[in-house]
Amino acid sequence: MAQYAILIYAKAHVEEAVPGARQAHDRHFEDMVKSGALMAAFALQPAADTATSIRGDVVTDGPFVDAKEVIAGFAVIEAPDLDAALEIARANPATQQGGGVEVRPLEGGFIADRPAGA
Numbered sequence: 001m002a003q004y005a006i007l008i009y010a011k012a013h014v015e016e017a018v019p020g021a022r023q024a025h026d027r028h029f030e031d032m033v034k035s036g037a038l039m040a041a042f043a044l045q046p047a048a049d050t051a052t053s054i055r056g057d058v059v060t061d062g063p064f065v066d067a068k069e070v071i072a073g074f075a076v077i078e079a080p081d082l083d084a085a086l087e088i089a090r091a092n093p094a095t096q097q098g099g100g101v102e103v104r105p106l107e108g109g110f111i112a113d114r115p116a117g118a
Helices: 019-036 082-090
Strands: 002-010 038-043 050-057 056-059 071-080 099-104
Touching: 002 082, 019 038, 071 082, 082 099
Parallel strands: none
Antiparallel strands: 002 071, 002 099, 038 071, 050 056
């Protein structure tokens, strides 16, 4: 099966703008786990507060691109084809909460094998 990255976008500078947003994302996460599609998922801290960008020798506070939306998290899924990956991504609550998702086929990847508790 092919692997896809789902980049999850949210409005910048907005904290819990939609009541129940976190619970909706948790349910979507559980659905992906139960279906066997989810390989990895990560939520990012708010970009305005924690992002640091590097361009050449210049280091600046804030996200790489100044935009109304920021990457709020990402997931890696397995799906038989792009249409199936799009169906999984379409169910992400961000698509109904003022943000959106971007689906990208993965060309390669690596996950470090770490001992438990390391």
